[in-house]
Amino acid sequence: MADPARHPRVVVAGLGDSGLLSAIHLARGRSRVPRLSPAGPPSIDVVGISAKPGLLSGQELGTRIARPDAWSRDYWIPFDRFRGLDRVRTVHGSLTGLDLDNRQVGIRLGDASVVSEPFDLLVISTGVRNGFWRQPTLQSATDIDADLLSTHRRLESTTTVAVIGGGAAAVSSAANIAAVWPAKNVHLYFPGDVALPQHHPRVWRRIRRRLDGLGVALHPHHRAVLPADGHIDRITDAPVTWTTSQDPVDADAVVWAIGAVRPNTEWLPPEILDERGFVRVGTDLRVVGHDDIFAVGDVAATDPLRNSARNRADRLVAHNVVATITGRPLKHYRPRSRRWGSVLGVQPDGLEVFAPDGRPFRLPAWSIDSVLQPWIVRRGIYRGVRDRS
Structure with missing residues (x-):
């Protein structure tokens, strides 16, 4: 696998909702990987590649178009505000190709130059395009x-x-x-x-x-x-x-908003894709036939609903990447048969979230800014988000 003389490098291709969280978990997971020497740094280098300069979430379209200021506060966040990415090197560019033999991805930068990023393990999380709100174009803030x-x-x-x-x-x-x-x-x-x-x-x-x-x-x-x-x-x-x-x-x-999603996989070799262009994975989220490549989120053909993005498989894929490096057993993803979660987003009377069995539970309006976002989302899920400068 990795050259024993250097740290193994994990590249996360795509830093949307799933990729960002995967990168954060991998950065934390470095402490579970043996050091090359007692005085050396943790032995994983994590690199994230994104066509956007921050998290531009595909969630809550209705709030995004009707109340963009409120939506941006929670769903459009520059990468340098995430404390969990402090140990992740981010590259702002568009993916152009995957060289399986030489284990590297191609990236087109903002100045139109193309560079290569080598990897020992790769996490594919480039998502899908859908309507006007989810497009893979290279954009500035x-x-x-x-x-x-x-x-x-x-x-x-x-x-x-x-x-x-x-x-x-x-x-x-x-x-x-x-x-x-x-x-x-x-x-x-x-x-x-x-x-x-x-x-x-x-x-x-x-x-x-x-x-x-x-x-x-x-x-x-x-x-x-x-x-x-x-x-x-x-x-x-x-x-x-x-x-x-x-x-x-x-x-x-x-x-x-007809759900005509297309996977952002033009940069990938056809042999790792299914007939619709999604990445073929096993239940451990490894790409079929490639033990050192994983896929997570909407781009991964995990189940008919491709639900890994909504069921927090980011944590599982990070565990399995670290387990691959350390030689430990991998975990397996179990999809849900129905969509669940919020439908309308935050409303004046609070946030209504639906369980897989369709039963709702409501978070009152006062709790959104005082509990949900600062404590559960920013600190608990994202492991710390700095205030806007």
Whole structure:
């Protein structure tokens, strides 16, 4: 494996929600790896590679577009604020390739130059692209701030908004737009009898009552025809037509949240991907046929829902990387059969979170800024986040 004369290097390719936490756990896990000498440093070098200069979460789309300032406080955080990354070297660039024979990844930097980063073990966590809010483009902090503001202003200037899709992103978008701008006409179009089909039925029953109270018009059995140019990675304003034969719909803004995810795996060799382009992994999250490469998060084909990102497999993958280095047994991932967690995000009356069986529990509004974010999230999950300078 690693050259005994140097520290083994672990590269985390992608520092989104799963990759960031994996890197933090790996940095902490260095203490469990034997030192090269009694006086030497812990014997793992952790390198994280990201197209963004900080955590730009894919969570809580509705809050992101309706209340970007509040969303940014918790979901758009520069890497230098994470205390858990102090021992991680981060590289800001786009991944261009994986050389399996020479054990290195290619990275295109902001100046268009391409460099190589060698590894002894690799964690692939490059996620997926989805709509306008999850794209792998190389961005600066200024680019991200401008993008968040322009999306919000685009919606703010409208009278009628059509949200297309039946998953949590679509439902959250419709609910938060209606809550922030109650004078708007907000319509939610989804293909089935109900929305949120991957959640327990209890979840939709409860969320539907919330949408009714916000004045969101619900339109089941509507499956949209994609725009002629195929682009659903932006808010559009052209009429929406339907494969289900309803009359076309006009809206000032059309939010496409149809769940048409595509894995960010163009940089990877085809032999490690499944037929849809996701990374093939075993239950220990190792890439099939490669004991020194792991994958976690939405990019990993762990189960039909690819739920490892939502079930904290970041901790498991970090354990298994360290176990591989130290020769200890690996743990195995057990997926859940349903989506769970928050659907609408933080609302004026607090945060409602759903268990896998669909039962909700609520965190009151006062606890979000005084308990949840500072203690559970920033200190407990992220191991410390510095205040904004």
